[in-house]
Amino acid sequence: RKEVEQDPGPFNVPEGATVAFNCTYSNSASQSFFWYRQDCRKEPKLLMSVYSSGNEDGRFTAQLNRASQYISLLIRDSKLSDSATYLCVVNFNDMRFGAGTRLTVKP
């Protein structure tokens, strides 16, 4: 079983749609959690951290359920510029990445 598993995607949505990504992790001792964004042929960059209490940054909401070992990312009012691959990341002694979910937002 992979340490971090994500929806395989791809997701193709119209502008203005709401889209949700899911992620599960296997190591219950994992300490911190993140969503990264990766544009085509570029390096990954931090989108947001994920906290047990849930956190929001503009149109983006991330949630963590430690009991279920589950992380989610919700994007509201999708923009064309949101098109990218979204990577779920879990940190224990080192940072482990999910395979990523590709999102394409269409006009």
Add this chain to the structure above:
Amino acid sequence: NAGVTQTPKFQVLKTGQSMTLQCAQDMNHNSMYWYRQDPGMGLRLIYYSASEGTTDKGEVPNGYNVSRLNKREFSLRLESAAPSQTSVYFCATPDGDEAFFGQGTRLTVV
């Protein structure tokens, strides 16, 4: 302030050739990582170094060696390249929660 610098950006090798990928960071971070990224596989950890003088295996270390030359530099060596090592390689250095990545090295082994 360059952050994380990887060289080279592109490389084509013949099977059996060796090469070293270089990574340098000017962020004064203790930890440095090497990942490879393949289609549909995400980033997989090859080796990491928690501090100068220490290195540890990640998920996919076979076929690679690393050297943490000093706090700034962490190199990845392929002693005898194989087509299965065709990939995009990323060096990264975390600072608490956030990891900062180099621009990647696109390696093709023919």
